[in-house]
Amino acid sequence: MTLFIAYLIVFLLxxxxFFEIVGVIPIGVIAGLHAVPVTILAFIGNMLTILLIILLMDKIIGWFEKRKEKNPEKSKKRERRAARVWKRYGLPGLAIISPILIGSHLGVILAMGFGGTRKQIAVWMTASIFFWAIVTGIVSHYGVDFIFSQTGRSGFLEDLLKR
Structure with a gap:
């Protein structure tokens, strides 16, 4: 049951x-969870909210505009960064770089604001998140495996469960 809860936490995170798969997957693997289910659950969890944002875009853009009024400098900095990527590389570039640069959820909102269609955004964000999930899962698995083999330790979740 404890492992189920650990995997559920990965899914929810x-x-x-703004909790991106490039952060959640390594945390799950470092915790001692298997990389494949962590990667799959992180991908599904991230995609569910991305698709939900795309479906509820009109309401979210209204909320985002109100939030932007409260802290204009922080929002403008991220928006300028995303606008530069959009002008140079379009939707594919924004979709690929947003999980690392500004967050995939904000990337979806900005892509809609810049004129992308829901279908295009859904396709490109799915491809991007899939790509980053696979890369992060592989790097996390082999990186953590290498580190733990050097130290002779296991993940902190496994250590906690042994006590």
Whole structure:
């Protein structure tokens, strides 16, 4: 049951906006969870909220505009960064770089604001998140495996469960 809860936490963290798969997957693998289910659950969790944002875009853009009024400098900095990527590389570039640069959830909102269609955004964000999930899962698995083989330790979750 404890492992189920650990995997559920990975899923929920990946579903929370601004907790990106490039952060959640390594945390899950370092915790001692298997990389394949962590990667799959993180991908599904992140995609569910991305698709939800795309479906509820009109309401979210209204909320985002109100939030932007409260802290204009922080929002403008991220928006300028995303606008530069959009002008240079379009939707594919924004989709590929947003999980690392500005967050996939914000990337979806900005892509809609810049004129992308829901279908295009869904396709490109799915491809991007899939790509980053696979890369992060592989790097996390082999990186953590290498580190733990050098130290002779296991993940902190496994250590906690042994006590």
């Amino acid at each position: 990946a579903a929370i906006p």
